[in-house]
Amino acid sequence: MTDLSLLDIQSQSMKKILIALFVLASVIRNSAHAVELDGANDPQFKAAIESWLDDDDKTSLPILAKLAKTGNVAARLTLSGIERLHIQSVSPYFKSLTRKEQRSLMRAGGGLSGTSWLNIEAERGHQLAFALLRVQAPNINQILIRKLIDLGERETASRQIPRIINSLKSEQIFDLADDHFVPKERRHRVWQTAAFKGNQKYIDEANRALRNGDPLALMGSPNRTKNADFKKHQNAIYFGAITEEAISEEYKKGLKKWFVTSTELKPVSQLCNVECPKQMESCTAMAYKLINGYHNVTNHDTPLESVISQADFINSAKSINTLLRHILQRKKGITNDGEIYFATYSRLIYLKDIRAASSCLADKLATLQY
Structure with a gap:
């Protein structure tokens, strides 16, 4: 509907x-x-x-x-x-x-x-x-x-910011940023636009964030190239594809920590904090990959902030089960040997791979009604 x-x-x-x-x-x-x-x-x-x-x-x-x-x-x-x-x-x-x-x-x-x-x-x-x-x-x-x-x-407002960038009004995002109306989860869109429009103020801000280790700053870096390794880093940040060989173990470790601690990905980390607290890091990394991207996570918002705060929504059973059912909707079929698999941006993920990463998450997906 x-x-x-x-x-x-x-x-x-x-x-x-x-x-x-x-x-x-x-x-x-x-x-x-x-x-x-x-x-x-x-x-x-x-x-x-x-x-x-x-x-x-x-x-x-x-x-x-x-x-x-x-x-x-x-x-x-x-x-x-x-x-x-x-x-x-x-x-x-x-x-x-x-x-x-x-x-x-x-x-x-x-x-x-x-x-x-x-x-x-x-x-x-x-x-x-x-x-x-x-x-x-x-x-x-x-x-x-x-x-x-x-x-x-504010959550509804935040979801509209990428639409400005995709229109002929992209430079309006600088006005919103100047007035502190661009939240953290969309800040990299300011940096992306700055790189294309040559806004030095926000190019400098992106570079500072990059030096301070903010993964999203890489997405807004004015130094983006067509280098294949750079693309793999993008996919790791946006889609949780951290198994690429080009990504160092140290960087993977940092990303896994970011998945758990970042406010941007709070809906996913809260899911794992409630359902799989003993496998927090592995559950969060796998759930983020299965939800299929940063965009899906940051658009997971309260239906109406005037009635339900974002914090109350994210901490609710409704939020957690909505995300789990969203994952289950990506279940595409069963192979000839009986293996269940899910479609994600980077590749198919088999239930046995989910279980190897987080047995708790796999059990939840296997038993939840949807």
Whole structure:
């Protein structure tokens, strides 16, 4: 199930939304604050959020759906955020439902696929809904990123930064960096852009980070070459491919430590801290590889920061099981001799290889329902 695009909104509603977005863009401020959503203090809503964080969709989603249909704004926007998270993976309960039942839980009625609660709240004039809906548009700029930060949705804002670089507005990332609006997990995108645009201030910053041992600084280094060994180092950092012969044992050791200690990869290290604490380093290195890249990890965010903080989400059973189910979705098949294997960026990984690296992680993947 995917969110409705802007094209799904009727033309009259679209006009209202675009006008409101223009007004919204004109009132940007630099201080972030979480939006207080109507219905967020409802005891039923709070209980549903706790159940959802415990990975109990069977209890939580019907309550959230009922509240949304009776006008609870917090429930409506949370369901829209959960729907985005479903791109990574869904629970066995949700997967067992028919498409009609899934739509009934996540959306309002209307149309072949139902109507997103985000669209409904945007039409009603809710400022956070307007900003979140604007994220779905093909092109964005720094105004939207600043507004999301101002509304307290820093994780959503962070996810949009690479989209600026991929547009004709790439130099806007320097304005955001100047105002300290580029978080650590996206800082290397500033350095990459600086290398291409010749921004000496951030080229110097990248070089300082490189000298201080930040692995991500290598990705933004202005001295990048077509050297094959350099590419292997990139793959080790971005995709966890640390078995390449060109990578020294000392560098591999440093990367394994970075996988465990970096704030950027906290969703993975927390998974292993909870599930396999006695195999923390080996579990984290293997899980990172199986999740298939830095981008997938850093985009693993709370559905709605106004309701659930990023820390609470990352520390939850929902976060951990979402990532494990995401890995299981990469299970591509079984060989003729009965070996299960998973597809990753660099190569196929067999379950026996996972077990050799972290028996605990292998056991978890073998028994988890998805």
